[in-house]
Amino acid sequence: xxxxxxxxxxxxxxxxxxxxxxxxxxxxxxxxxxxxxxxxxxxxxxxxxxxxxxxxxxxxxxxxxxxxxxxxxxxxxxxxxxxxxxxxxxxxxxxxxxxxxxxxxxxxxxxxxxxxxxxxxxxxxxxxxxxxxxxxxxxxxxxxxxxxxxxxxxxxxxxxxxxxxxxxxxxxxxxxxxxxxxxxxxxxxxxxxxxxxxxxxxxxxxxxxxxxxxxxxxxxxxxxxxxxxxxxxxxxxxxxxxxxxxxxxxxxxxxxxxxxxxxxxxxxxxxxxxxxxxxxxxxxxxxxx
Amino acid sequence: xxxxxxxxxxxxxxxxxxxxxxxxxxxxxxxxxxxxxxxxxxxxxxxxxxxxxxxxxxxxxxxxxxxxxxxxxxxxxxxxxxxxxxxxxxxx
Amino acid sequence: xxxxxxxxxxxxxxxxxxxxxxxxxxxxxxxxxxxxxxxxxxxxxxxxxxxxxxxxxxxxxxxxxxxxxxxxxxxxxxxxxxxxxxxxxxxxxxxxxxxxxxxxxxxxxxxxxxxxxxxxxxxxxxxxxxxxxxxxxxxxxxxxxxxxxxxxxxxxxxxxxxxxxxxxxxxxxxxxxxxxxxxxxxxxxxxxxxxxxxxxxxxxxxxxxxxxxxxxxxxxxxxxxxxxxxxxxxxxxxxxxxxxxxxxxxxxxxxxxxxxxxxxxxxxxxxxxxxxxxxxxxxxxxxxxxxxxxxxxxxxxxxxxxxxxxxxxxxxxxxxxxxxxxxxxxxxxxxxxxxxxxxxxxxxxxxxxxxxxxxxxxxxxxxxxxxxxxxxxxxxxxxxxxxxxxx
Numbered sequence: 038x039x040x041x042x043x044x045x046x047x048x049x050x051x052x053x054x055x056x057x058x059x060x061x062x063x064x065x066x067x068x069x070x071x072x073x074x075x076x077x078x079x080x081x082x083x084x085x086x087x088x089x090x091x092x093x094x095x096x097x098x099x100x101x102x103x104x105x106x107x108x109x110x111x112x113x114x115x116x117x118x119x120x121x122x123x124x125x126x127x128x129x130x131x132x133x134x135x136x137x138x139x140x141x142x143x144x145x146x147x148x149x150x151x152x153x154x155x156x157x158x159x160x161x162x163x164x165x166x167x168x169x170x171x172x173x174x175x176x177x178x179x180x181x182x183x184x185x186x187x188x189x190x191x192x193x194x195x196x197x198x199x200x201x202x203x204x205x206x207x208x209x210x211x212x213x214x215x216x217x218x219x220x221x222x223x224x225x226x227x228x229x230x231x232x233x234x235x236x237x238x239x240x241x242x243x244x245x246x247x248x249x250x251x252x253x254x255x256x257x258x259x260x261x262x263x264x265x266x267x268x269x270x271x272x273x274x275x276x277x278x279x280x281x282x283x284x285x286x287x288x289x290x291x292x293x294x295x296x297x298x299x300x301x302x303x304x305x306x307x308x309x310x311x312x313x314x315x316x317x318x319x320x321x322x323x324x325x326x
Numbered sequence: 327x328x329x330x331x332x333x334x335x336x337x338x339x340x341x342x343x344x345x346x347x348x349x350x351x352x353x354x355x356x357x358x359x360x361x362x363x364x365x366x367x368x369x370x371x372x373x374x375x376x377x378x379x380x381x382x383x384x385x386x387x388x389x390x391x392x393x394x395x396x397x398x399x400x401x402x403x404x405x406x407x408x409x410x411x412x413x414x415x416x417x418x
Numbered sequence: 419x420x421x422x423x424x425x426x427x428x429x430x431x432x433x434x435x436x437x438x439x440x441x442x443x444x445x446x447x448x449x450x451x452x453x454x455x456x457x458x459x460x461x462x463x464x465x466x467x468x469x470x471x472x473x474x475x476x477x478x479x480x481x482x483x484x485x486x487x488x489x490x491x492x493x494x495x496x497x498x499x500x501x502x503x504x505x506x507x508x509x510x511x512x513x514x515x516x517x518x519x520x521x522x523x524x525x526x527x528x529x530x531x532x533x534x535x536x537x538x539x540x541x542x543x544x545x546x547x548x549x550x551x552x553x554x555x556x557x558x559x560x561x562x563x564x565x566x567x568x569x570x571x572x573x574x575x576x577x578x579x580x581x582x583x584x585x586x587x588x589x590x591x592x593x594x595x596x597x598x599x600x601x602x603x604x605x606x607x608x609x610x611x612x613x614x615x616x617x618x619x620x621x622x623x624x625x626x627x628x629x630x631x632x633x634x635x636x637x638x639x640x641x642x643x644x645x646x647x648x649x650x651x652x653x654x655x656x657x658x659x660x661x662x663x664x665x666x667x668x669x670x671x672x673x674x675x676x677x678x679x680x681x682x683x684x685x686x687x688x689x690x691x692x693x694x695x696x697x698x699x700x701x702x703x704x705x706x707x708x709x710x711x712x713x714x715x716x717x718x719x720x721x722x723x724x725x726x727x728x729x730x731x732x733x734x735x736x737x738x739x740x741x742x743x744x745x746x747x748x749x750x751x752x753x754x755x756x757x758x759x760x761x762x763x764x765x766x767x768x769x770x771x772x773x774x775x776x777x778x779x780x781x782x783x784x785x786x787x788x789x790x791x792x793x794x795x796x797x798x799x800x801x802x803x804x805x806x807x808x809x
Contacts, residue, residue: 040373041341042340042345042374042389042391042392043341043342043343043344043345044340044343044345044372045343046371046372048348048371048394048395049371049396049397050371051371052371053371053372053373054369054370054371054398057373080340082335083335084336084339085335085339085340085342085343086335086336086337086340087338088337089337089338212369215368215369216368241396247397248396248397248398249396249397249398249400249401251396251401252369252398252402253401
């Protein structure tokens with residue numbers, strides 16, 4: 038058993054779906070480095086660890102660097118056959134505070150699979166915006182008020198940043214399709230060097246949706262073009278999940294974090310902006326069937 | 327009391343924590359409708375639905391010690407074999 | 419052993435090489451850069467067998483890489499100071515709590531602002547609460563000798579805490595001194611392979627870095643405190659063993675020069691040489707003065723100092739550090755050892771930002787105290803009176 042029940046994730050949390058998919062894909066032959074965040078807190082309390090594989094939590098922003106250290110040590114100790122080095126880090130830890138060490142790890146070419154669990158905000162501290170929070174989203178640091186309709190900025194394009202470092206494999210995935218996660222993980226570890234996998238994980242508590250809708254919402258994110266599922270190998274776009282496009286409103290209306298857009302004076306403008314991003318993604322990656 | 331050096335923990339001690347009392351609803355599997363596809367097992371975030379052999383076919387079985395009643399299994403079941411029921415103690 | 423005239427940074431790099439580290443992380447910062455440069459050259463020439471040398475993207479990255487490597491069971495080393503040490507401090511606190519025996523050479527340098535690349539002890543002393551052992555060396559032979567001892571003490575299962583060897587930036591790092599260079603055989607005999615009680619391995623999957631609720635946290639910090647206490651004995655044993663195999667006895671956690679004195683003078687780092695000389699001259703002139711070299715700052719040698727300072731009626735500390743808003747940190751800690759005793763205490767804060775503190779200033783300071791020309795308290799010495807203006 039690589040990851041156990043009894044962890045304290047919210048009912049319907051998508052993070053364990055992503056984690057078990059990754060661990061199963063590797064048959065548990067891995068070292069996990071986990072940054073501070075929801076996953077770490079729900080799974081690594083002293084005396085209640087949910088992990089069945091070797092695991093280390095250090096700080097919030099250094100998972101990539103700690104993983105680099107493990108990779109180096111395994112190499113010099115001739116123990117690389119023990120397993121793959123995998124990082125699980127949230128979107129805040131990856132795209133904001135940890136981007137320096139992540140860039141360094143990519144740049145030095147460490148043999149590490151870096152999995153970003155993207156629930157689109159600093160959820161563990163109660164839903165504050167991160168670089169991967171999408172526009173229009175309510176968060177407690179981009180709240181909805183008389184003046185502001187939630188976050189105005191875009192999602193940081195981490196895939197492009199990853200690819201720009203020249204790493205051999207970069208891809209997005211979603212808990213909507215665990216088999217796709219498994220396939221991508223198995224494919225990623227065939228490459229030597231840094232691999233980046235960003236998995237979309239809806240957050241019941243932060244996004245404000247019924248747990249029964251988690252998978253439906255995850256699918257809608259893809260089907261609207263807002264979360265393109267793409268795969269890059271050696272810098273080239275090799276695979277894309279094609280979609281029969283749905284308008285973004287279908288995705289937005291199911292989540293409390295976007296509900297204000299249907300009432301707020303600036304809401305219509307923001308929805309238009311969100312739609313334009315979806316259109317841009319579709320064009321850029323050729324998503325439309 | 328005994329503590330480990332540097333707060334290192336043993337693996338899988340979370341299994342001691344029975345989160346089954348968290349939810350207000352719980353899944354009931356209709357074994358006649360269940361085709362043993364394994365979608366519920368694939369998705370369950372609490373790893374508490376597993377396919378087991380029963381009378382020569384595979385059916386889903388829930389471990390109620392850990393089930394938090396999130397309903398994801400029910401939402402992904404292609405055969406509509408899982409229904410979420412309100413727990414007795416919450417029935418008025 | 420071969421005696422060679424070498425610069426401080428070379429004596430560090432050479433000693434590190436002999437300790438057979440497995441992972442070395444480098445990030446440049448004046449005046450430590452030359453240490454990692456020498457190690458890089460050794461690496462490029464294939465002289466660091468079985469070692470991986472990583473150029474990190476920042477000091478924070480460097481320390482974090484070592485956390486991962488050390489937890490996996492590799493012997494690790496890095497060097498830094500000043501701003502770099504400040505940047506690493508989050509990780510070093512974390513490494514201490516995770517009981518990882520990382521060895522760091524800190525080439526003591528002033529902290530911004532204002533920017534200064536010159537020597538004082540404000541950087542390392544800012545980390546005194548973190549659970550990291552700290553030793554201050556007086557010359558380049560001592561730093562050369564300190565490194566194998568640092569690994570041995572840190573990796574001892576009764577201790578398991580990071581070890582910071584502090585050497586004065588520029589004053590020691592760049593100085594040319596004759597150093598008796600150790601040989602590989604001696605270090606191999608003295609320093610066994612790193613064998614941690616627990617490590618990251620798929621053969622025994624453990625969870626490192628668990629978080630603790632209030633019902634557990636306190637015991638872990640007390641455990642670290644007790645490890646620090648045990649470190650005192652471990653250090654004394656290691657120092658003794660070192661003296662036996664090399665013939666160089668650097669003393670204990672403190673090294674008193676004489677048996678007693680009316681006035682006791684304490685200092686640390688490269689100032690030791692000069693203060694020791696001044697005290698010797700004063701004694702020859704008939705003054706009752708003792709000199710004590712403070713070698714180990716963490717764990718603090720409370721009992722040893724208390725005993726040694728027993729007969730003195732006046733105690734002087736010369737330090738290159740100030741806890742802004744109170745007194746010098748070294749002074750405060752020495753004072754706490756003699757709490758309750760009838761002693762007059764004088765804390766001289768000198769040499770901040772690399773300012774020279776010459777011999778005659780040391781002599782005048784001690785004599786002023788001896789002859790009762792100063793009242794007990796905190797003194798900044800060797801500065802110019804000033805007025806603050808805005809433009």
